[in-house]
Amino acid sequence: MERSVDIAVVGAGFAGMYMIRRAQQLGLSIQVFEAGDDVGGTWYWNRYPGARCDVESVEYSYSFDDDLQQEWEWTERYSAQPEILKYAQHVADRFELRDHIQFETRVVSAHFNESSSTWTTKTDKGDVITSRFVVFATGCLSSANIPHFPGAETFSGSTYHTGQWPHEGVDFSGKRVGLIGTGSSAVQSIPIIAQEADHLTVFQRTASYAVPARNETIDHEYVKWVKANYKQFRDDNRQQSAAFGSTTPRGDKSALEVSREELWSDLESRWQRGGFGFLSGNTDFLLDERANELAADFVREKIAQIVKDPATASALMPQQILGCKRLIIDTGYFDTFNRDNVTLVSVKDHPIERITPNGLVTGGVEYEFDTLVYATGFDAMTGSLLKIDIRGRNGVTLADAWEAGPVTYLGLTTAGFPNMFMVSGPGSPSVLTNMIMSIEQHVEFITDCIVDMDKQSRTTIETTSESQSQWVHYVNAVADRTLYPSCNSWYLGANVPGKPRVFMPLIGFPGYVEKCNEVISNDYRGFQFA
Ligand code: N01
Numbered sequence: 001m002e003r004s005v006d007i008a009v010v011g012a013g014f015a016g017m018y019m020i021r022r023a024q025q026l027g028l029s030i031q032v033f034e035a036g037d038d039v040g041g042t043w044y045w046n047r048y049p050g051a052r053c054d055v056e057s058v059e060y061s062y063s064f065d066d067d068l069q070q071e072w073e074w075t076e077r078y079s080a081q082p083e084i085l086k087y088a089q090h091v092a093d094r095f096e097l098r099d100h101i102q103f104e105t106r107v108v109s110a111h112f113n114e115s116s117s118t119w120t121t122k123t124d125k126g127d128v129i130t131s132r133f134v135v136f137a138t139g140c141l142s143s144a145n146i147p148h149f150p151g152a153e154t155f156s157g158s159t160y161h162t163g164q165w166p167h168e169g170v171d172f173s174g175k176r177v178g179l180i181g182t183g184s185s186a187v188q189s190i191p192i193i194a195q196e197a198d199h200l201t202v203f204q205r206t207a208s209y210a211v212p213a214r215n216e217t218i219d220h221e222y223v224k225w226v227k228a229n230y231k232q233f234r235d236d237n238r239q240q241s242a243a244f245g246s247t248t249p250r251g252d253k254s255a256l257e258v259s260r261e262e263l264w265s266d267l268e269s270r271w272q273r274g275g276f277g278f279l280s281g282n283t284d285f286l287l288d289e290r291a292n293e294l295a296a297d298f299v300r301e302k303i304a305q306i307v308k309d310p311a312t313a314s315a316l317m318p319q320q321i322l323g324c325k326r327l328i329i330d331t332g333y334f335d336t337f338n339r340d341n342v343t344l345v346s347v348k349d350h351p352i353e354r355i356t357p358n359g360l361v362t363g364g365v366e367y368e369f370d371t372l373v374y375a376t377g378f379d380a381m382t383g384s385l386l387k388i389d390i391r392g393r394n395g396v397t398l399a400d401a402w403e404a405g406p407v408t409y410l411g412l413t414t415a416g417f418p419n420m421f422m423v424s425g426p427g428s429p430s431v432l433t434n435m436i437m438s439i440e441q442h443v444e445f446i447t448d449c450i451v452d453m454d455k456q457s458r459t460t461i462e463t464t465s466e467s468q469s470q471w472v473h474y475v476n477a478v479a480d481r482t483l484y485p486s487c488n489s490w491y492l493g494a495n496v497p498g499k500p501r502v503f504m505p506l507i508g509f510p511g512y513v514e515k516c517n518e519v520i521s522n523d524y525r526g527f528q529f530a
Pocket residue numbers: 052053054055141147162180181182183184185186188203204205206326329347352375376377378431490495
């Protein structure tokens with residue numbers, strides 16, 4: 001295909017899909033390329049057993065169309081991957097979004113042409129698209145991280161990564177399974193794989209904090225109330241730091257101000273309620289190490305109560321700051337280690353040495369299995385962008401521009417790359433929020449900006465090095481006021497060897513929106529137009 005459009009978009013997840021809806025409404029021509037054979041992004045790829053959202057269904061959904069949010073019926077408090085994918089497909093059908101998407105097509109390059117102020121985007125299918133704007137809606141967690149273990153290619157059984165799960169599913173019955181990792185994907189999949197497999201060996205480098213989801217059939221009375229108040233409900237959520245959880249009871253005291261008895265009683269009721277509200281009872285769990293240690297102690301006590309074998313319980317007790325890696329919402333995770341067919345192997349002090357035809361070796365011991373699951377996460381926030389040959393002014397590649405780490409203004413743009421936007425790029429609140437709320441805000445910023453430019457006959461928009469340096473400084477200063485940067489998380493890029501360490505997400509959705517609104521009302525302060 002060779003054609004010219006207003007906007008070329010990479011990715012047909014929730015961000016790419018909303019880009020199309022806005023373009024339709026604003027009369028802008030748009031072409032989206034998507035590597036998968038359908039919409040859904042994260043929820044298209046992450047089909048591993050147990051995959052489920054950790055934000056409640058009535059919140060993790062588009063707010064842009066009231067009829068859509070009134071008509072769609074969720075079945076569970078937290079939706080499982082198949083239902084979210086069905087929702088994405090419903091939205092695509094309802095708004096005829098697929099007309100603008102070319103599936104099974106990977107974008108290989110996007111180059112800015114200075115003479116025409118246009119972008120040329122090329123795909124692995126030979127398409128060449130010229131556009132005024134290019135938008136990367138590539139997702140924050142879409143580039144699988146598979147560590148390079150010596151001998152990996154010699155393994156004789158089947159190998160899977162949770163983020164690239166086969167559509168036909170995997171039958172674990174009668175299999176000995178080895179699973180590497182204990183992050184969110186592992187914590188969700190381990191209980192299900194353990195039920196199916198003959199034996200499951202979990203290789204853990206860092207123990208994780210997990211609190212119960214208490215997932216259940218959706219409460220229809222609650223849904224009725226939400227639907228009757230959806231606008232207010234969304235507005236209230238947008239006032240929350242993470243853009244969700246407005247109905248969660250919140251405390252306004254420091255955890256250090258209340259007695260241990262009072263604190264334990266509140267944490268217990270939050271543990272029973274389930275979900276991220278666990279950390280909402282006190283103001284300083286993510287600000288003060290002493291407060292954090294109290295919540296961490298509570299979780300460790302729970303692990304000791306749940307896991308019967310003391311050595312396994314002790315190995316499962318995390319020691320790092322609670323929440324500096326994303327808190328995990330689980331269903332039966334710790335209890336799974338009481339099963340006779342599950343073994344926990346710590347690879348903390350003895351990193352995995354090599355993969356063999358029959359399993360893997362750590363601490364000089366070979367563990368044998370038939371199937372290997374990598375639950376080893378993602379090259380988050382930058383991985384998918386840097387896989388594409390993106391070139392801005394003077395042919396400078398994005399990889400070169402970001403050699404020392406990603407630099408953006410508002411998490412949406414980067415200097416030297418005119419008319420290029422990222423949806424939920426590094427420096428945006430993205431992964432620390434309800435992603436769909438952030439996506440809607442970003443897409444509206446981008447499309448409103450294009451309309452404003454057209455009204456004023458402006459051809460290009462570009463941020464400056466100064467604006468983006470200030471923004472990166474701001475993002476890091478906000479993070480430094482919290483405990484978030486205190487451990488080796490993927491927020492910092494620390495999970496991928498050699499990746500520059502920069503705290504990537506901005507903490508606080510309302511503050512971010514306020515900054516964006518200020519930028520717009522000051523004629524796009526921090527940007528230059530031509
Ligand atoms: O990935 P992770 P994930 N040797 O990076 C281990 C979102 N998500 O896919 O902690 C041994 O968290 C690694 O160990 P360590 C959510 O935002 C959401 O689970 O680096 N182990 C870790 O245990 C989440 O945060 C949901 O020491 C190695 C694991 O692999 C994000 O996606 C569900 C290793 C990777 O954990 C990523 O989660 C799922 C090595 N060489 C995901 N390399 C929801 O509920 C890595 N590991 C919505």
